[in-house]
Amino acid sequence: MSCVSGRQWWPVPDIVLLLPSVLQPLAGGQSVLTAPADGPVTVASLLDAVAAEYAVLGRRLRDETGSLRRFVNIYVDGNEVRRLQGMETQVSPGQEVLVIQSVAGG
């Protein structure tokens, strides 16, 4: 995945995005995507970078207004972003972002 906030000037750890198995075919079979970043980025810009490379995957996570789909949950280091600052939640290099679908349906 491409750098999400511009050119890197020194080595920093990647942001790691973990995908559930059901979405992995939309990312070329990968379960983990890594995003180089030279500083904190928002979840929204991280997902923009995901969508730029994997457009269908991006549409599975957010609708065309940029809102997270109702039964998609995203955790940053174990905290669900809706309880943080939503799409504006900051993610720093080295942090882990986890995508999990809600336990919902019938």
Add this chain to the structure above:
Amino acid sequence: MVRMATASETFVLAIGTKKGLWLATSPDRQDWSLTGPHFLMAEIPSIGIDTREGRTRILVGVRSPHWGPTVAHSDDLGATWTEPEQGAIRFPADTGAALERVWQIYPDAGSRPGVVWAGAEPISVWKSTDGGEHFELNRGLWDHPHRSEWGAGYGGAAAHSIVVDPAGETVHVAMSTGGVYRSLDAGASWEPRNKGISAYFMPDPNPEFGQCVHKIAADAGAAGRLYAQNHHGVYRTDDNADTWKSIAEGLPADFGFVMLTHPRREGTAWVVPLKADGERIPPDGKLAVHRTDDAGNTWKHLSAGLPDHEYNSVLRDAASVDTAEPAGVYFGTRGGTVYASADEGETFREVASHLPDVLCVRAAVVAGA
């Protein structure tokens, strides 16, 4: 009478359910082979089978409760599916809206190859000129001044029926809830056309718009004639929807969701009555299709081959006709049983059972096997 497909033809029945798509094929509309589920765990509320331009394209509206809606298509009878990267239907940013569900996929007439219409939730109409791969929002309806007064039916607020005049520029759209709207300029502008249709559930039971129309269909043999199954009420118009009159007399109930018309013959239509608003079951628990051959003046009860007892309803798009002679009639229940008739409803045969709730059924005679 058994009408065999020619050696180069196959009958195809696409069955959209709450948990995926099944495809049935048959050489004679008697014996069916099923494949599926395709799109397991996603609901399929809309299907269009486009047999124009020398190919068979199956378009499906797909909606995952988790991952949202999309439109996919297959040009090889479901062996492979294609989904446009950016999505076939995508609300423009200035609308601030997001697609919730595609309720209708309607390939236009053969004289307009490549044109496919879609109806969606939130209430919107879309038009594609590339065979359903990319759609453009109809701004005339989206920006309609009535929009703020349209409501949502139990299933959502959607444009669920699109009827396009194959020879002209007239388009009728039905929405829940808002009623019937007509465009005489190929969708550029829209006017409500509900005179004569009751909205008993509103303070004014005869409003200009706001009716809860469940399905509309055009008479293939009579210009300007359409039929409507409403939330209580079955109607016909002979003047292009300027006025409607009840044709419910002779039916066991005026409630239901389905309205089908014959692909060629004037005056023939089918409904599947349900007892009432509050009791959405076949009257007396006995499932039956009713057909008129005189534009709704009289109705014929048709239940040969259907079960003695059935308490599931049939939803608005869970029924279809094919274009064969005699026409085939198909429908599925919310109990997951699908029936086919090769003789215009005189007799039915079970195609599939124990599927998830059937949301949409579409049938076609296609080239190839």
